Amino acid sequence: MRPSTSNPFSIWVPLEPRPASRPIVSRYGTRYGKKHMQYQADFVQWIEEIRNETEWSTINKELCSTQLEFVATKARTSKLHTPNFDIDNACKLILDCWTSSGLIWTDDKQVVTLCASKRFATPEEAAGTFFSVWLEEE
Numbered sequence: 001m002r003p004s005t006s007n008p009f010s011i012w013v014p015l016e017p018r019p020a021s022r023p024i025v026s027r028y029g030t031r032y033g034k035k036h037m038q039y040q041a042d043f044v045q046w047i048e049e050i051r052n053e054t055e056w057s058t059i060n061k062e063l064c065s066t067q068l069e070f071v072a073t074k075a076r077t078s079k080l081h082t083p084n085f086d087i088d089n090a091c092k093l094i095l096d097c098w099t100s101s102g103l104i105w106t107d108d109k110q111v112v113t114l115c116a117s118k119r120f121a122t123p124e125e126a127a128g129t130f131f132s133v134w135l136e137e138e
Contacts, residue, residue: 008132008133008134009056009057009104009132009134010130010131010132010133011054011131012128012129012130012131013046013094013128013129013130013131014046014126014127014128015039015042015043015046015127015128015129016072016127016128017071017083017085017090017094017118017127017129018035018036018039018085018090018093019085019089019090019092019093020032020036020089020090020092020093020096021033021035021036021089036093039093039097040093040097040100043094043097043101044101047101047103051103056103056104057133058103058104058105059104059135060105060106061105061110062110063111063112063135063136064105064110064111064112064133064134064135065111065112065113065114065115065133065134065136066095066111066113066114066131066132066133066134067114067115067116067131067132067133068090068091068094068114068116068117068129068130068131068132069116069117069118069119069129069130070083070087070090070116070117070118070119070129071118071119071120071121071125071126071127071128071130072085072118072119072120072121073120073121073127074120074121082118082119082120083118083119085118087116087117087118088116090116090118091114091116094129094131095108095111096108098131104133111133112136113136
């Protein structure tokens with residue numbers, strides 16, 4: 001299979017990238033950390049704001065490829081060259097948010113190819129995530 005270039009859907013998610021936290025399991029159930037939960041709440045709020053303004057490309061149950069570019073704010077005192085989070089955990093959180101929204105796909109297991117990168121925002125750039133998705137061709 002290869003990604004289709006004829007039907008891409010792309011959108012800028014204007015939320016500071018966050019990695020998914022590990023689930024906290026207790027005898028009362030499973031929960032996630034505060035930053036994880038706050039990102040999900042902010043994502044839902046953002047979706048509600050733009051839901052009717054955007055032409056959504058629903059994939060339903062088809063296989064797809066996804067590209068993510070995480071653009072994070074660099075702390076003024078940071079000496080790092082790239083953001084200090086695991087890129088796989090950042091992918092998990094945003095893919096789960098898209099799954100919960102139901103606007104793109106029904107389950108993120110439909111993603112068969114994932115390309116992700118992370119970097120710091122330039123001084124004139126806002127933090128967020130560039131999200132693109134394509135249908136897979138047979």
